[in-house]
Amino acid sequence: MVETSGASVVLVHAGLAVPASVVGLGDAVEVIAVDASVPVEAGVSAVTDAERRGRLLPQHAAYTIFTSGSTGRPKGVTLPHEAVVNRLRWGLDELPIGPDDMVVLKTPYTFDCSVAELFAPLMQGSRLLIADPEGHLDPPYLADLIADKGATMVHFVPSMLSVFLELAGPERLARLDRVRIISTTGEALPPAVAAETRAVVPGAMLYNLYGPTEAAVEITYQRLDEVGDTVPIGVPVWNSTAYVLDGRLN
Structure with missing residues (x-):
């Protein structure tokens, strides 16, 4: 999954042991521990396009989920924001x-x-x-x-x-x-x-x-x-x- 997606960063829960599956990836990814136990401060502004690499469009990927289908080998399925929002709305x-x-x-x-x-x-x-x-x-x-x-x-x-x-x-x-x-x-x-x-x-x-x-x-x-x-x-x-x-x- 990491190879197919080209993922370079893995987020893990701060304070918990890093899963063995992540440790096994070695230097292929950067592991960042995230502490979500403290609420975000009030008044923090939303991320803007200026802070991104480029403007975020409805056609851009929202997520990739891996499904084994009938072969047993995980394949990545990427969905754009517009498709996900259409389903949610x-x-x-x-x-x-x-x-x-x-x-x-x-x-x-x-x-x-x-x-x-x-x-x-x-x-x-x-x-x-x-x-x-x-x-x-x-x-x-x-x-x-x-x-x-x-x-x-x-x-x-x-x-x-x-x-x-x-x-x-x-x-x-x-x-x-x-x-x-x-x-x-x-x-x-x-x-x-x-x-x-x-x-x-x-x-x-x-x-x-x-x-x-x-x-x-x-x-x-x-x-x-x-x-x-x-x-x-x-x-x-x-x-x-x-x-x-x-x-x-x-």
Whole structure:
């Protein structure tokens, strides 16, 4: 990943041991420890174009995320600011949140599903509930966290949602009455899992989202007010087009 991206700087958490994977890079990168424990002083001005190497444009890269795809060898996918902002602005219009909402951040930021969890609440002044590392793998903990803190929006990969519904237990699931938006992406959503979600949290809007990393997180959406024999991936988000192709790519 470092070789492919040409990365020359690695940021690590000050006060913690440098990960072995970073130590193993040797002199290939410069390691900088960042102390984020103290809030930034009030009144600090934003970075200007004059302080950058050049003017920042919507077409410039916002991030590169590595995904293994079908080969197992990580490949870098770079997304421009305009594509990411389009996805975020669409999401805030279709799945609106505000200052009274609390969004669960539980997806590792090495996966693009974390983009909306991270930035959407900050764009709207919503609160961000940060789960413990690996907390998404512990359904009882996650259910208690959501219920105790009064979280209103949470995202799942369908397979993890299935495990969550199975292992959290009826009593914990009954306490999720503050949740009003549930979204899924990353895999096909089985109708049985969608139907159970609708039954367990009947007051929440349920969305099935679809999209490869190259399409800025998600590219199509379907709100599931009712669940039939199949769960469609829906229609394109803003400024996007979806094509259905046959075996010869027509």
